[in-house]
Amino acid sequence: MAARILIIEDNQANRDLMVYLLTAFGHQALAAADGEQGLALARAELPDLILCDLQLPGLDGYGVLRALRADPATRAIPVLVASALPPGEQREALHSAGFNGNLSKSDEPESLLATLQAYLPPALRVALPGAA
Template sequence: MGARVLVVEDNQANMDLMNYLLTAFGHQVLCAYDGEAGVAMARSERPDIVLCDLQLPRLDGHGVLAALRADPATKDIPVLAASAASVSDGGAALRREGFTGLLPKSIEPDVLLPSLDAFLPPALRSSFGGEAPAAAEATTAPKARVLVLDPSPMGEGMAAAVLLHHGFQVEVAADTGAVSALGKQVFDLIVVDGPASSSFVGATLVKFAATPVVRKVPQDPAELLQAVRTALQNG
């Protein structure tokens, strides 16, 4: 089923990645780019949980928490502090302040999703790691071997995480060395999750010239899966 997750984050790249990953695994994402907008959206939308950066324009994460806890309509919504800064006390001070918990500011699916799920009731948890592929996908996805070319650190792991979850066999390569390490493996499809103009990507596509390619990864996970299925059928 998934949860309605309000993400309060002023960095566009971080927001895009969080939105992509959470949506891919069944959550509905609400986006706010500053603290005041986050408070207003929490009051109007009543999300199931809030992921709030601590360093925000107009109103920082501590101010967002104070405003939500002071309002009877939002005081019981779980609010997780999301920060890239190291926390020496394991988040104890943040919890004393009123945050429900501390969420690692990570774009790694196996870190972010279980951490979020720990603060959600079972009915609202993501499908990460446990759900079998849908019947319509099971007939083709497990047989398909996909090479994901990911030369951009900002795209790290997003397409691969979605494809792995849906039953594909996935290898990820970020440079020519990683491609060389694959040896003579054969792939059914190549997905370019990053700048297609990269010389590394160009050289790899020449090496696998007979393999169909999805050259631009759609932002929407459902569109990504459809693009992959279409490329496999037409390949």
């Protein structure tokens, strides 16, 4: 069984890359180009995990998170931040805001996927290359 992962990212190249990687590793990728579209897709599809950029046109990542947490249907979905900054630099502020975690957009694909999968239930994780 594959996980359904929503990517909310305004940069098309980054969004396309994430969709490609997730699909290549057996997950179902959903994609949105801005916060409003991402929020609507999250409410309609109820994904297993959301990967959200912080700096989005219109409704930013913090606004998306607040709206998701305010809605009983989406409140429990793990939301990770995708950032160009190294994960440690903003971890405390993001955790305080209510994000479940963050990952660096500059990570290698296997590292990025391993980080994402850590937030999925075991039944929805896929085997990664090099994993025992």
